[in-house]
Amino acid sequence: MHDPGAVMETEAILRCSGLSLAYGTAPVALSGVDFAAPAGVCVGVLGPNGGGKTTLFRALIGELEPVSGTVESPRCAVVPQTERSRLDYPVSALDVALMGALSRLPWWRRPGRAEREQAREALRRVGLEDRIETTFGDLSGGQRQRVLVARALVQDAPVLLLDEPFSGLDTASAEQLEALLRALAAEGRTLLIATHDVDQARAWDLVLCLNRRQIAFGPPSTTLTLPVLEATYGAELMTLPDGSVVAPPHHHHHKH
Amino acid sequence: MLSSIINDIVDPWREPLLRRAFAEIALLGVAGGTLGCWVVFYRLSYSAESLAHALLPGLVGAALLGLPLLLGGAVGILFAALAVAWAARIGRASSLIDRETAVAVVVTTLFGLGVLLALSADSPPGLNGLLFGDVLGVSDSDLLLAGGLVLALGVVLGLGHHRLLAVGLDRLSAPALGLSAVRADVLLLVALAGTLLVAVQGLGNLLVVAVLVAPPITARRFTRRMAPMLIVSAAVAVLGGWAGLYLSYHAGIAAGASVAGLLCLLALLSVALTRSPGSGRGARSRARRPRTSPAPRAG
Numbered sequence: 001m002h003d004p005g006a007v008m009e010t011e012a013i014l015r016c017s018g019l020s021l022a023y024g025t026a027p028v029a030l031s032g033v034d035f036a037a038p039a040g041v042c043v044g045v046l047g048p049n050g051g052g053k054t055t056l057f058r059a060l061i062g063e064l065e066p067v068s069g070t071v072e073s074p075r076c077a078v079v080p081q082t083e084r085s086r087l088d089y090p091v092s093a094l095d096v097a098l099m100g101a102l103s104r105l106p107w108w109r110r111p112g113r114a115e116r117e118q119a120r121e122a123l124r125r126v127g128l129e130d131r132i133e134t135t136f137g138d139l140s141g142g143q144r145q146r147v148l149v150a151r152a153l154v155q156d157a158p159v160l161l162l163d164e165p166f167s168g169l170d171t172a173s174a175e176q177l178e179a180l181l182r183a184l185a186a187e188g189r190t191l192l193i194a195t196h197d198v199d200q201a202r203a204w205d206l207v208l209c210l211n212r213r214q215i216a217f218g219p220p221s222t223t224l225t226l227p228v229l230e231a232t233y234g235a236e237l238m239t240l241p242d243g244s245v246v247a248p249p250h251h252h253h254h255k256h
Numbered sequence: 257m258l259s260s261i262i263n264d265i266v267d268p269w270r271e272p273l274l275r276r277a278f279a280e281i282a283l284l285g286v287a288g289g290t291l292g293c294w295v296v297f298y299r300l301s302y303s304a305e306s307l308a309h310a311l312l313p314g315l316v317g318a319a320l321l322g323l324p325l326l327l328g329g330a331v332g333i334l335f336a337a338l339a340v341a342w343a344a345r346i347g348r349a350s351s352l353i354d355r356e357t358a359v360a361v362v363v364t365t366l367f368g369l370g371v372l373l374a375l376s377a378d379s380p381p382g383l384n385g386l387l388f389g390d391v392l393g394v395s396d397s398d399l400l401l402a403g404g405l406v407l408a409l410g411v412v413l414g415l416g417h418h419r420l421l422a423v424g425l426d427r428l429s430a431p432a433l434g435l436s437a438v439r440a441d442v443l444l445l446v447a448l449a450g451t452l453l454v455a456v457q458g459l460g461n462l463l464v465v466a467v468l469v470a471p472p473i474t475a476r477r478f479t480r481r482m483a484p485m486l487i488v489s490a491a492v493a494v495l496g497g498w499a500g501l502y503l504s505y506h507a508g509i510a511a512g513a514s515v516a517g518l519l520c521l522l523a524l525l526s527v528a529l530t531r532s533p534g535s536g537r538g539a540r541s542r543a544r545r546p547r548t549s550p551a552p553r554a555g
Contacts, residue, residue: 063431078432085426089297090482099422103434111418135480136425155433 012036014060014159014190019069021055028067028212029055035208035217037192039158042185044201044220045194047210048233053194056210057161060192076159077152082144083168087137093147094132097122100154115154122150126180142173149180160184162193166200178203198229268505273392280394281497281515283402284455287409288467289475289493290486291451294413294444296472297424302356303340303445305465306363308452310336312370312461315386320373325386326401329453336366337449370461389460389512391501398457405454412447413486420444421482459512466516467493473523477530496522 019033030052037043045053058064060076077100085096097119101111111119123132126146131139136147145165152160162181166174185191185205193204201207202220209215209223209232216228268274295304314332318325339362347358374383385393413420423430423440430437448468455464474496475489500515507514 058431061432076432078429080426080429080432084428086424089425090476090480090485091421091425092481095421095481096425099418099425099433102419102422107419108415110415161432 011038013039013074014192015070015072016056016059017070017072019059019071020067021052021059021064022067023055023064030210030212032213033069033210034214037190037206039190040185040188041205042181042191042193044204044207045192045210046196046198046201046207046232047194047215048196050212051232052210052212054163057163057192057194060159060161074159075155075157076161077155077157079145079148079152079160079162079165081163081165081167082141082148085136085144085148089137091136092133093123093128093136093139093143093150094119096136096147097150097154100151100156103155118154119150122153123147125153126150127176140173142169142177145169145173145177146180149177149184153184158188159190159192162191164194164196166195166197198224264506265502268502274501274505276394276396276399277391277501277511278498279399280391280402280458281501282494283399283406284458284467285471285493285495285497286490287402287405287451288455288464289471289490290413291409291444291447292468292470292493293472293475293482293486293489294420294424295448295468296476298441298444300444300448301465301469302359304448304452304468306340306359307333307336307449308456308461308464310340310363310366311452311456312367312386313373314370315456315461316370316373316383319382319386320376325457326453329456333449333453336363337445339366385460387461388510389456389458389463391458391511391515394458401454402458405451409447409451412443416440416443417482459516463512463516466519467497470516470519470523471496474519474526477526492522493519 015036016033020028020031021033022028033056045056047053055064057076057078059066059071060073061078094116098111098115100122101115101118105111105115120129120132123129126149128143128146128150131143131147136144139147149160149162149165165177165181169177181191181193192208195201202224204220206218207220207223208217209228211232211234215231216223269278295301311329311332314328314330314335315325316328317323317332318328321328340359343358343362344355347353347355350358353361370386371383374386384390419435420440420443422433423435423437427437430440451468452464455467459467471489471493472485474492475485479485479488496519497515500518501511503509503518504511504514
C-alpha cells in the first residue's frame with residue numbers, strides 16, 4: 001500500500017484537532033486528540049477499557065459534542081459489536097443490512113425495492129450471498145459481524161468505525177474479516193478499527209493509541225514502541241520472555 | 257348433529273349485543289395483537305400492566321362525577337405514567353428499594369385508591385365493569401373508537417416498522433443509524449396508552465393486558481420474522497377472543513374473563529408444546545457456549 005504518512009496532510013478526509021470530549025458534566029473522558037487520516041487506510045485504535053475508543057467514535061458520528069477542539073469528518077457508519085445485538089430477535093440477515101438505509105430516508109419513507117437491492121448487494125460484498133434469508137441469531141459470530149459490516153456499507157459512508165470487530169471470533173473468521181476490511185479500504189474507504197490486541201493493530205496502516213488522552217499516532221512500526229505501549233496500557237503491560245509485549249487480558253463488567 | 261353444531265356457532269351472531277361484542281373483540285384483537293409484539297420485544301409488558309392497573313382511580317373518578325369514562329381513563333393514565341416514572345426514578349436513586357419494587361408499591365397504591373373510591377357509599381354500581389370489562393355492553397361509539405385505534409396503530413406501526421425493528425435489535429447503535437431510541441420508546445408508550453385507554457372499557461382494568469401480551473407469545477412460537485409474527489399474533493388474538501365469547505355464551509360465564517383466560521391458555525399451551533424457533537441449532541445453543549472474549553464495556 002502507499003505511504004500514508006506522506007499523503008496525510010494534503011489528502012486527509014478525517015481530521016481531529018485539539019479534541020476534548022466529556023459526558024455531560026463529568027470530567028473529561030478523552031483529551032488531546034490530534035490526528036488526520038487519508039482515504040483508503042485502516043487505522044487501528046488501541047487502548048484499554050475506558051481509554052476513550054468508544055467515546056471518540058461517538059464524537060465522530062456527532063452523538064457527542066466536543067468540549068473543545070474540532071472534528072472534520074465525512075459521514076461515518078458504525079459497525080457495533082455483535083454481542084450487543086439480540087439473538088432472539090425475529091430478523092433475517094437482509095432485514096439487518098436493510099437498517100443501514102434508514103439513515104438516508106426521511107421518517108415517512110419505508111425502505112423499498114432499491115434499498116433491498118442495495119442490502120442484497122452489500123451482503124454479497126461481504127460474502128454472505130447464501131445467508132441472505134437466514135435468521136440473524138442463527139449466524140455464527142463472524143457472519144453476524146459481516147452482516148453488520150454490510151449494514152454499514154448500505155449507509156454508504158466514506159468512513160467506517162468498527163468497535164472491537166474481532167472479539168469472540170475464531171482464527172478462520174478473523175482472517176476472513178481482516179481480508180474483507182483490507183478490501184474495503186482498498187476501495188477508498190477509511191476504516192477506524194478499535195481493538196485491544198497490539199498484534200492485531202500492528203497489521204494496520206496506522207495506529208492511534210488512546211488512554212484518556214492521545215498517546216501516539218502514526219505507522220505501527222515506528223509508533224508502537226515500549227514507552228508508547230506502557231503509556232497506553234499503564235503498568236498492566238507484560239513483557240514475555242521472548243521480548244514481545246502483551247497487553248493485559250481485558251476484564252469486563254457485564255451489564256445484563 | 258351437524259345442524260346443532262352450526263346452530264351453536266351461528267346463534268350468538270343473531271343477537272345484536274353479541275354481534276357488537278364480536279366486532280369489538282376483533283378490533284381490540286388486531287390492535288392488541290400487533291402492538292403487543294412490540295411491547296414484548298421492547299420489554300414493556302410490566303409497564304403495560306402497571307399502567308392498566310394504575311389508571312383505575314381515573315376511571316372510578318369519572319364514574320363518580322358522571323364524566324365520560326374515556327376522559328377519566330385519559331387523566332388516570334397520564335397520572336399513572338407520571339407516578340410510575342417518578343417511582344422508577346426513586347427506585348434507581350435509592351439503595352434501599354429497587355426500581356420494580358418502587359413501581360409495584362405505587363401501582364398497588366393507585367389501584368387500592370381506585371377500589372376504595374369504587375366501594376364508597378355514593379359510587380354508582382359497576383365496579384365489576386371497570387375491573388373486568390363489559391364487552392357485551394359496548395356501544396356503537398365504542399366500536400367507532402376501537403376502529404379509529406386500529407387505523408391509527410396501522411399508520412404508526414406501518415410507517416415506523418423498520419425503525420422500531422432497528423432500535424429494538426440494538427438500542428445503543430441507534431444514533432449511528434440516525435435513529436433515536438428515546439423517540440421509539442415514546443412512540444410505543446403513547447401507542448400503548450391509547451390502546452389501554454380504548455381496550456380497558458371492553459376488557460377491563462385487570463384483563464386488558466392479556467390481549468397485549470398473550471397473543472405475541474403464541475405467535476412467536478410459530479414465526480421467525482417480525483411481519484408474519486404481527487399477522488399471526490393479530491389472528492390469534494381475534495380467533496382466540498371469539499372462541500372466548502363462544503365459551504362465555506355456551507357455558508354462561510363472564511365474557512371478558514373467558515376471552516382473557518383463553519388467550520393466556522393458548523400462550524401457555526404453545527410454550528409447553530412447541531420448541532422455540534431456532535432453539536435447536538441456533539440462538540440458544542450458541543448463547544450457552546462460553547465466549548472466548550466477552551463483550552467489552554463502552555470505553
